[in-house]
Structures are given as structure tokens and as C-alpha cells.
Amino acid sequence: MASLTLYPEEERLRGGERVAFNWYMISAAILLVLMMTFGVTMRMAQARWIGVPPDWFYKLLSMHGAGMVGTMGMVTMGVMWYFLRKYVRLHLWAFVANYVLFLIGALCIIASIFLGNYGGLWTFLYPLPTSSMGLWTPGAAALFMLGYLFIGVGALLFYFDAAAAIIKVHGNLGRALGLQWLFGGTIDSDHPKTVVASTMVIIANSIGIIAGAVVLVMGLVNIYFPQVTLDALLAKNLIYWFGHMYINATIYMGVIVVYALLPRYTQKPYPISRPFLWSWAVSTVFVIVVFPHHLLMDFAQPRWLSIMGQVVSWGAGFPVFLVTVYGALTNLYQSNIRWNLPSRLMILAMFGWAAGIVPAILDGTIRNNLVMHNTQWVPGHFHFYLLIGVLPMCLALMFHVMGRRSDEQVPPNSTADNLIGLAMLLVGGLTLAFSFLRGGLDSVARRMDVHLDAWLGSDVAGAIGGSLVLLAMLYFAIRITAGLLRKPAAGGSGAGAADAAG
Structure with a gap:
């Protein structure tokens, strides 16, 4: 049972x-509070609680989108x-180089938006x-x-170092994924789930970052x-x-918390x-080829790409x-699990991931995509799985x-951790996500600074939900x-681990 020690010595940070x-x-916690502040400001503007000039709205939207995705990537x-x-x-x-290059990239993005007035969104x-x-x-x-290029180079340095280390131990990335056991053989029970998940992320996200680097240099x-x-169509596909x-890599890196803890x-x-090995092997392929579901409404897109995007989206x-x-x-x-904040956060993450997938799959179906893709349904699904799925994994x-x-x-x-932090994150996150999803059902256009009177109900709900999430994250950031x-x-034996774990 040594592997089930709550705080194993080999995991100690030195x-x-x-x-x-x-x-x-700590940087991630602070940046999340800042990015959430921008998000709440926009929802309050759409609810007409405050006034935000159109140019500033799109600057905030550009910063919120790029900053939140980048921060979630860094923390996972x-x-x-x-x-x-x-x-x-x-x-x-x-690891340190990735952090430094992320900060340099973040400063470039902040300067381009707030000094250079860039408002062309993350895309x-x-x-x-x-x-x-x-x-x-x-x-x-x-x-x-x-x-973006600085952030991408930092991520690739981290991934390539991890890939080299994995290959040194397991021989190649295929064996690290466990492909040798897909069709038979005795699976090594000590093969770490962490290695399987990390290998999948390295393969898929390295390809994605390289695609992004190509279009960034072209731009x-x-x-x-x-x-x-x-x-334009090639550029959009690469983007x-x-x-x-x-953004999908954040889920697959974050879920390592559940496997390990x-x-x-x-x-x-x-x-x-x-089945675990099969699922990660299949997902390695699927996550690489599913991206055309973002371009289902591009009439010039090759038909086979759109079909692939929809079919793969379902699976x-x-x-x-x-x-x-x-x-x-x-x-x-x-x-007989002992329910404390980390264990509660992990279970919340499973719920957020499960529920967040449903609206994503619905939007990845062409008939639904026709009427929903340029509505608030889209931010509804990704706020769902990021706020109630990925974020709790990291907080755990x-x-x-x-x-x-x-x-x-x-x-x-x-009590404060569970009531001020966890409960407010759950209630606020659900309120915000469902406000976006409801807006999608009402055909509320996304990326619009001014909304019609008929849309104010979901906007007000979103402002309230976003405010609760912001307060929860501010509390978490101070605690963290x-x-x-x-x-x-002192010591490193994990004393009290059995009692703490239940």
C-alpha cells in the first residue's frame, strides 16, 4: 500500500x-483572478450594469480569451x-524556461492590447x-x-524535454502509450497512467503548437x-x-490529478x-483530427474535412x-473516502467534464451548428468544462x-474553503455556463458588445454567476x-496519511 501514501517521499518538492x-x-491563481475580472466586466456591460466603450470591450475580449487559455495551459x-x-x-x-517564455509572451500580448489597442481577438x-x-x-x-510564439516555444521546450525523458525510460512514445498491450499480452501493472496521459498530450499538442507557429510566422x-x-481558409484551419x-490539452494534462491523487x-x-490504454490511444488520434468541427460553416472547406469533423466529434x-x-x-x-477540499474538487471536476462534453457534442453536429455556432452556446460549453472541470483539477x-x-x-x-470557495465556484460556474447556453438557445450572438433588450435576462444571470466565480477564485488565490x-x-514520511485519506 506504499503507493497509496497520501504524500509519498518521491513526490516531495526540493x-x-x-x-x-x-x-x-501562484502566478496562475493571480492571472485567473485578473482574467475573470475582465470576463465579469464584459458580462456586466452586456447586462447594462456598467458602460464599456466598444473598443475597450473588444480589447478585454481579446485579453480574456488569449489570457485565460494561456493561463490554463501553463497551470496544467x-x-x-x-x-x-x-x-x-x-x-x-x-520547466523554468517554459515559465519565463510564457511571461515574456504574456507581456507582449498585454502590451499589444492595452498599449497598442489590438482588439482582433485570440484567433x-x-x-x-x-x-x-x-x-x-x-x-x-x-x-x-x-x-503567442514565445508561449508556444516555451511549451515545445517543455514537451520535447518530457518526450526525451519518456523515450529514455520506455524506448519510444508508442510503448509509453502502451500500444504493445492493445491486442494482448500481460499489461505491466506498474505502468504509470501519468506517463500514458503525458505522452498523448506531447504528441497531440506538439503538432498543434507547430501548426500555430506556422500560421503565426505566415501572419x-x-x-x-x-x-x-x-x-484565408488555410490560415483559419491552422489557427x-x-x-x-x-485548449483540449489542458483537460488531458489536468486529469492526471485524478489518476494520481x-x-x-x-x-x-x-x-x-x-480499455484505459485503448481510450488514450484512440483519443490521441481523435484529438488531432477533430478540429474541422470548428469550421463546419465555412462553405469553401473541403467536404471530406467537414464530414470528418462531425463524425469524430461524436466520438x-x-x-x-x-x-x-x-x-x-x-x-x-x-x-469510505474522507471528504476534504482536494477530494471534493476532484469529484466536481469529473462532473464538470462530463456535463461540459454534452453541449460540445451537440454543437459539433452540423444541423445544430447551423443555428448555434455563432451564438453564446459555444462559450457556454467551454466555460462549463473549464470552470467546473479543468480548474477544479488544478485547484485540487x-x-x-x-x-x-x-x-x-x-x-x-x-468551512470557508468549502462554503466561500467550493460552493461559490459551483453555483457561480453553473449559473454562468447556463446563462451562455440559454443565450445560445435564444440565438444571442457571441462576441457582441451590445445586446438587445430580449437578451438581458441571460446577461444578468451571467453577470451574477461570473461575479460569484470571481469571488471564489479571489478567495482561492489568497489561500493558495x-x-x-x-x-x-519537517520530515517526509507522510505521517498521518492513512488517517487523512480515510
Whole structure:
């Protein structure tokens, strides 16, 4: 039962590792509060509680979209690093380089928006960056794209270092995924789920980031050499290939928390299985080829790409999700789990992921997409699985590590944590997500700063829900900052682990 120790010694953060981990998590908590503030401001403007000039609305929308996705990517890379370093030798310099390049990229994006007035949204769709009607300069658009490139280069450094470390231990990425056991053979029960999930992310998201780098360089060339024109449809495909895989990777990196921590809190084994390996192998392919469901309304898109996008959309979300939720539920069954904040957050994450998939699959069906894709249905589904799915995964790890920083080595579980933090996140997150989904049903156009009177009901609900989420995240950020900066507890045997886990 040593592997079920709540705080195993091999997971302890030492010296530079602890500093780097703190940088990632505290920075993410602060950035999440800032990005949520921008989001709530926009919902309040749509609800007519406050006035926001149109140019500022689109600057906030650009910052909120790019900043939130980037922050979720950074923090889930921190999750992946935290658990993967137990099984392979990762270089701390690559982890730190990713963080530094992320910050440089973030500063470029912030400067392009708030100093250069860029408001062309995270998608930087060609030819919008150079067709601003005088609202921003080509230099501001170029700085925005350069910020993306810095973030992408940092992520690739981290992924390539992780890939090299995995290959050194397992021989190749296919064996790390467990492909050798798909059709038979005795599965190595010690093969880590963390390695399987990390390998899938490395393969898929590296391809996506490289696609993004290609279109970013093409866009930069076009800005400074306008005579070099781009194929708008090709550019859009590359952008959504990059964007889809980057945000989906946050789920697949974040869910490592459930695989690694849930069995420690239930004190029940969570064994690897052939269905688990099959689900991750299939999802590796599906997540790479599903992106055309974002372009179903582009009439010039090759028909076979649209068909592939729809068909794969029906299956892409299910393999890993089903095997994870089934595994989590069977692990919970008759476990006498001690319910504290990290364990509650993990179960909330499973619910958020499960429920968030449903509106995504509906939107990925062409007949629904015809009337819903350019409505608030789309932000409804991704706010659902990000706020109530991915975010709780990351918070679970942060509060778990905070428990190790206490002398008792017991995870946080105060009344304030559960009522101010968890309850407000759940109620606010559901209210915000359903306000967007309701807006989608009412054909409320997304990316619009001014709304009709008939739409104010869902706007007001969204402003209320977003405010609750912001307050919950502000509370969490204060707790996380104070908790992670606490001096590590003496000893490392995980004393009290069995009692803390139930």
C-alpha cells in the first residue's frame, strides 16, 4: 500500500523545484483572478450594469480569451510536470524556461492590447490583424502574434524535454502509450497512467503548437510584406488546429490529478487496464483530427474535412472521459473516502467534464451548428468544462500540496474553503455556463458588445454567476498564495496519511 501514501517521499518538492512550482501555481491563481475580472466586466456591460466603450470591450475580449487559455495551459503543464517527474528525469531548466517564455509572451500580448489597442481577438484571423480600420497598428498585431510564439516555444521546450525523458525510460512514445498491450499480452501493472496521459498530450499538442507557429510566422510575414498574401481558409484551419488542441490539452494534462491523487484519498488501488490504454490511444488520434468541427460553416472547406469533423466529434470526447469517469466511480465505490477540499474538487471536476462534453457534442453536429455556432452556446460549453472541470483539477493539486506544507500533513478542509470557495465556484460556474447556453438557445450572438433588450435576462444571470466565480477564485488565490509560500513541513514520511485519506 506504499503507493497509496497520501504524500509519498518521491513526490516531495526540493529547492528549485519548490520555487518553480510556486511560481507556476501562484502566478496562475493571480492571472485567473485578473482574467475573470475582465470576463465579469464584459458580462456586466452586456447586462447594462456598467458602460464599456466598444473598443475597450473588444480589447478585454481579446485579453480574456488569449489570457485565460494561456493561463490554463501553463497551470496544467505544472500539473503534468509535478507528477511526471516521479517516473522520468525532467530537466528543471526546461520547466523554468517554459515559465519565463510564457511571461515574456504574456507581456507582449498585454502590451499589444492595452498599449497598442489590438482588439482582433485570440484567433487573429487573417486578414483582420492588418485590417483594423485604424484601431490598432500592424506593429500591435505583430506584437500580439510574437507573444503567442514565445508561449508556444516555451511549451515545445517543455514537451520535447518530457518526450526525451519518456523515450529514455520506455524506448519510444508508442510503448509509453502502451500500444504493445492493445491486442494482448500481460499489461505491466506498474505502468504509470501519468506517463500514458503525458505522452498523448506531447504528441497531440506538439503538432498543434507547430501548426500555430506556422500560421503565426505566415501572419508576421504578411504584416511586414503585404504583397505576400495568405490563403484565408488555410490560415483559419491552422489557427483552429492549434487552438483546439491547445485548449483540449489542458483537460488531458489536468486529469492526471485524478489518476494520481484519487486512489490516495480513497485508499483503493486504481489499476491500469486495456480499455484505459485503448481510450488514450484512440483519443490521441481523435484529438488531432477533430478540429474541422470548428469550421463546419465555412462553405469553401473541403467536404471530406467537414464530414470528418462531425463524425469524430461524436466520438472524440468519449473514450478517455468514459474510462476516467468509470474508473473514478468504481474507485469511490465503498471506499469510505474522507471528504476534504482536494477530494471534493476532484469529484466536481469529473462532473464538470462530463456535463461540459454534452453541449460540445451537440454543437459539433452540423444541423445544430447551423443555428448555434455563432451564438453564446459555444462559450457556454467551454466555460462549463473549464470552470467546473479543468480548474477544479488544478485547484485540487494546489490544495493537496498545501496540505504537505503543514506539520500535520492533512489536506485543507475548512468551512470557508468549502462554503466561500467550493460552493461559490459551483453555483457561480453553473449559473454562468447556463446563462451562455440559454443565450445560445435564444440565438444571442457571441462576441457582441451590445445586446438587445430580449437578451438581458441571460446577461444578468451571467453577470451574477461570473461575479460569484470571481469571488471564489479571489478567495482561492489568497489561500493558495499563503499556503504555498509556507515553509515546508519537517520530515517526509507522510505521517498521518492513512488517517487523512480515510
